[in-house]
Amino acid sequence: MDTPKVSKRNPCYLEAQRIEVREEILLTKFKMPSSPEAVPPFNTARFSIVCDGKTSLDQHSEKEMWFIIRGSGILNYKGESTEIAAGDAVYFESNAPHQLSNNGSIPIEVFSIWWGE
Secondary structure, eight states: OOOEEEEESOOOOEEEEEEEEEEEEEEEEEEEOOHHHHHSSEEEEEEEEOOOOOOOBBBBSSSSEEEEEOOOEEEETEEEEEEETHHHHTOOTOOOOEEEESSSSSEEEEEEEEEEE
């Protein structure tokens, strides 16, 4: 993946780092701008899950939002399951357990934003 940058002279560019979490999950973490004037109060990542793959059950103190970019799957949130698909956005409260399984025919792609209190 090419590193998305607006301009090297512009302090508001993002650097991307691809990380393979497990065989079925590929995560892209974005390093936020280092300029004090440009630092947003959140972090971002993009990840994908192969067909029949799933994330680990996750629970953390940060609040989080997922934007489903491509694919479909089953979201387990606080012990309840619901179907989600491209175009959906979901919000997770602090310390709420959540897990995503890909039950579709293509990889699921998710853009994640998280922030503290």
